[in-house]
Each structure stands twice: as C-alpha cells, then as structure tokens.
Amino acid sequence: MDDLLAQLRAGLPDEALITDPDITASYAHDMASFCEAGTPAVVVLPRSVEQVQHVLRTATALRVPVVPQGARTGLSGAANASDGCIVLSLLKMDRILEINPVDRIAVVEPGVVNATLSRAVGEQGLYYPPDPSSWETCTIGGNIGTASGGLCCVKYGVTAEYVLGLDVVLADGRLLTTGRRTAKGVAGYDLTRLFVGSEGSLGIVVRAVLALRPRPPRQLVLAAEFGSATAACDAICRIMESGHTPSLLELMDRTTVRAVNAMANMGLPDTTEALLLAAFDTHDPGADLAAVGLLCEAAGATEVVPAEDTAESELLLQARRLALPALETLKGTTMIDDVCVPRSRLGDLLEGIERIGEKYGLTIGVCAHAGDGNTHPTVCFDAADPDESRRARESFDEIMALGLELGGTITGEHGVGVLKKEWLARELGPVGLELQRGIKQTFDPLGLLNPGKLF
Numbered sequence: 001m002d003d004l005l006a007q008l009r010a011g012l013p014d015e016a017l018i019t020d021p022d023i024t025a026s027y028a029h030d031m032a033s034f035c036e037a038g039t040p041a042v043v044v045l046p047r048s049v050e051q052v053q054h055v056l057r058t059a060t061a062l063r064v065p066v067v068p069q070g071a072r073t074g075l076s077g078a079a080n081a082s083d084g085c086i087v088l089s090l091l092k093m094d095r096i097l098e099i100n101p102v103d104r105i106a107v108v109e110p111g112v113v114n115a116t117l118s119r120a121v122g123e124q125g126l127y128y129p130p131d132p133s134s135w136e137t138c139t140i141g142g143n144i145g146t147a148s149g150g151l152c153c154v155k156y157g158v159t160a161e162y163v164l165g166l167d168v169v170l171a172d173g174r175l176l177t178t179g180r181r182t183a184k185g186v187a188g189y190d191l192t193r194l195f196v197g198s199e200g201s202l203g204i205v206v207r208a209v210l211a212l213r214p215r216p217p218r219q220l221v222l223a224a225e226f227g228s229a230t231a232a233c234d235a236i237c238r239i240m241e242s243g244h245t246p247s248l249l250e251l252m253d254r255t256t257v258r259a260v261n262a263m264a265n266m267g268l269p270d271t272t273e274a275l276l277l278a279a280f281d282t283h284d285p286g287a288d289l290a291a292v293g294l295l296c297e298a299a300g301a302t303e304v305v306p307a308e309d310t311a312e313s314e315l316l317l318q319a320r321r322l323a324l325p326a327l328e329t330l331k332g333t334t335m336i337d338d339v340c341v342p343r344s345r346l347g348d349l350l351e352g353i354e355r356i357g358e359k360y361g362l363t364i365g366v367c368a369h370a371g372d373g374n375t376h377p378t379v380c381f382d383a384a385d386p387d388e389s390r391r392a393r394e395s396f397d398e399i400m401a402l403g404l405e406l407g408g409t410i411t412g413e414h415g416v417g418v419l420k421k422e423w424l425a426r427e428l429g430p431v432g433l434e435l436q437r438g439i440k441q442t443f444d445p446l447g448l449l450n451p452g453k454l455f
C-alpha cells in the first residue's frame with residue numbers, strides 16, 4: 001500500500017488522491033447496491049490524459065487492479081470496486097473540448113455529464129440524441145462503457161451509433177487513438193465500436209469524438225391508457241407496422257404509474273393497467289399524434305390524451321424518468337432487469353413477467369423503452385429478508401431465461417457487470433465466450449482492468 005501511494009504521488013497532485021477509508025468506501029459501488037463490491041485501496045481523480053497514463057503504468061508495475069468509474073449510476077455493478085483496487089474516477093475530466101457544427105461532431109472528455117453536453121450542443125442548433133433517464137447525472141464515459149440507450153433511441157439509436165473515435169489509455173499506459181472525426185471511415189477493424197459497451201475492461205476512455213445531428217423541433221407527447229399490457233403491446237406493433245417512427249415510445253405498467261404518483265404526485269391515471277407514451281418531433285407532430293392516437297384506439301385504448309404543449313409533454317417525460325427511483329421506494333431495494341426482445345414478442349414477455357411475479361409472490365413493476373422492445377422489469381424486495389432476496393434473484397433470472405427464449409438479449413442497455421455475468425456465458429455460447437475472452441487477454445494480459453466484470 002505504501003509503495004502504491006508513493007508511486008502514485010510521484011505523478012499526481014495531492015488533491016487527485018483520496019485515501020480516507022470513510023470517503024473511499026463511498027466509491028465502492030454503483031446504483032445496484034445489492035451487488036458484491038470490494039474495498040478500494042485508493043481513489044484517484046485525474047485531470048489529464050498524462051495523469052491517467054501514470055496511474056495505469058503504476059498499476060501495471062505493481063499488479064494492482066483498476067476500476068474506472070463515471071457517475072456510478074450504473075445498474076449492474078459494472079463500476080463496483082474490487083478489493084485493494086485503484087478506483088479511477090473520471091469525473092474531473094469534464095471538459096467539452098470542441099463543438100463543430102460543420103463536421104457535426106463534439107469532442108469531449110469522459111466526465112462530461114450527458115445533459116450538460118446536450119444543452120451545450122443545443123445552444124448551437126445541434127443535438128446529441130442518446131438520453132438515458134439518468135442524463136442529468138451520468139457521464140459520457142459511463143455511457144460509452146455501458147453502450148447506453150435512452151428514451152429517444154427508437155428513432156435515433158443508441159450510444160454506439162454516435163461514437164466516431166476514441167482516445168483510450170491501455171492497461172500498460174500506452175495511448176491508443178481509434179476511429180475518426182470524418183463522416184465515413186472503414187480503415188481496419190472497428191476498435192471504436194469494440195470499446196463501446198466494454199464496461200471498462202479493455203482500457204480507459206479519456207477522450208471521445210461524438211456525432212451530432214441538427215436539433216429537431218421540440219417533441220409533443222401523447223398518453224394512451226389501456227385495460228391490459230397486452231393491448232398496449234398490440235398498439236406498439238400497430239404503430240411500428242404502419243411505418244410511423246415516433247421519437248419516443250415508452251410504457252409504464254400499473255405498478256409503475258402508481259409508484260410515480262405516490263412519489264411525486266404527477267397526476268398520472270392511477271386506474272390504468274398500462275400507460276403508453278408516444279412522441280413526435282416532426283414539423284407537424286399534431287398530425288402524427290392524431291394518427292397514432294387512432295391506432296391506439298384500434299388496439300383498445302380506453303383513453304387517448306395528447307399533451308397540449310411542450311411544457312405538458314416535458315412533465316410526462318419527467319414522470320417516465322422517475323419510474324426507477326419510484327419503484328425503489330416500494331420495498332427499499334430493486335433488482336432491475338433489462339431484457340430486450342423483438343418488439344413483436346413484447347406482449348409474450350409482459351404476460352410471462354406477470355406470471356413470474358405471481359409465482360414468486362413479488363411485486364415486479366415494468367417500465368419499458370417499448371418501441372425498442374427493451375423492458376425494465378423491476379423486482380421490488382426487502383434486502384433484509386433472506387427468503388425474499390432469494391425469490392427476487394430467482395425471479396430476476398427467470399425473466400432473463402424468458403427473454404432469451406423469446407429471441408431476445410439479457411441486456412439492452414445496462415450492461416452485464418457482476419449482476420448478469422453467468423447469463424452472458426449462456427447468451428454468447430462457448431465459441432463466442434472463448435473469442436471474447438481472447439480479446440480481453442489481448443488488451444489486458446494481466447487482467448487488471450475492472451476484474452470480475454462481464455466474465
């Protein structure tokens with residue numbers, strides 16, 4: 001430990017190092033508080049690429065594991081410390097280095113908060129679409145680490161589609177530049193894409209070139225109530241089949257709607273079984289919403305209410321963003337699944353989740369980026385009750401099994417972390433797993449980067 005601190009201090013200012021165990025303990029885990037987490041030896045908050053390189057060189061020399069962290073809003077334990085590790089928090093590297101309207105790119109450091117970037121590019125008439133519900137706190141580095149999605153992905157796609165190039169500090173301290181700042185480019189293997197979603201296991205992202213789009217008009221939202229989740233899923237299929245491309249298509253089930261109302265008094269319809277939010281950011285959103293409203297009615301919607309203006313639309317979105325924190329208030333702890341299925345199988349998934357909730361005697365609230373088929377079945381439980389915790393884990397696993405059976409994936413956007421690593425092996429199969437382990441070995445032969453995650 002003394003050796004580690006002495007070597008780190010040789011290339012870092014005092015204020016970049018935290019050694020007080022009471023403070024370092026607060027960096028031990030992300031928002032999946034029930035996942036295993038170790039005790040960090042030290043927390044380092046670098047401000048430059050050179051400082052990150054110094055940390056990685058030191059870690060390699062002394063064989064100390066390194067766990068990169070953004071804002072720790074992750075939901076799978078992917079940023080959790082391991083015993084004796086260096087927690088490398090990128091929060092102080094938070095500069096927007098460039099916004100270029102001609103090339104339609106932004107160049108940023110990893111600690112930039114998603115909403116800060118969105119607002120900064122918005123001032124120049126530009127748009128950075130990936131918008132996780134946690135956008136006011138999560139960082140671009142974390143978004144890249146987990147390949148984040150968000151509310152507008154149904155129209156604009158996920159983080160991977162916006163990362164053009166990266167600067168990455170490798171395990172041994174070398175600096176790798178990948179990708180491009182051009183509109184096109186196919187030189188060699190796509191290492192940029194490889195890093196997106198790699199959960200800090202291949203290198204430390206210290207700079208990112210991100211693609212931007214022209215800012216679309218403000219979106220208008222419609223809320224449709226349904227007597228069953230199945231009817232809401234039927235509406236989703238009709239909307240997508242008819243060729244509409246909403247800028248958002250989100251679902252909240254009865255449990256979620258009630259939890260949000262109880263927490264924030266948002267005035268959502270308490271008696272509905274399923275609430276669908278659809279939005280358009282076109283030049284005539286009213287016409288698009290009217291057409292989608294008719295499709296919802298044809299699928300059996302009991303009420304269809306278009307928002308009157310953008311302020312009312314924003315309130316509905318705020319309510320949706322509160323879904324996960326609101327569900328957490330029900331029993332104190334939540335285990336949040338992230339199963340994504342083909343949209344056409346969404347109804348089967350939701351029916352199955354209801355059956356699983358009944359089988360285990362647990363409340364499982366569902367909110368979903370329904371237009372992507374990406375659901376967040378949220379198992380609510382009391383972590384102090386061992387039997388309830390066991391049932392929570394079993395139901396959580398059964399939902400992933402069902403997702404795979406329906407042709408889906410165990411994680412649409414939250415990543416594997418420590419929470420789903422047994423399931424990653426099942427989804428990849430032996431050949432896929434072997435090749436992925438080989439990639440990890442190439443980039444990190446000593447196994448120092450975020451150990452215990454993914455595999």
Ligand SMILES: Cc1cc2nc3c(=O)[nH]c(=O)nc-3n(C[C@H](O)[C@H](O)[C@H](O)COP(=O)(O)OP(=O)(O)OC[C@H]3O[C@@H](n4cnc5c(N)ncnc54)[C@H](O)[C@@H]3O)c2cc1C
Pocket residue numbers: 030031067068069070071072073074075078079090110131132133134137138139140141142143144145146147148149150151198199200201203204205206324325413414450
């Ligand atoms: C209320 C709530 C709502 C959410 N909604 C969404 C949503 O809609 N969509 C969604 O996708 N997610 C959502 N999330 C999950 C979470 O916010 C995202 O996964 C987010 O991308 C994590 O960013 P972070 O900065 O908190 O990263 P962290 O949690 O700190 O880290 C995430 C991963 O990235 C790695 N990492 C971080 N920085 C770097 C770096 N510079 N270089 C290499 N690796 C790095 C970490 O090691 C870890 O593996 C939500 C979370 C909460 C609490």
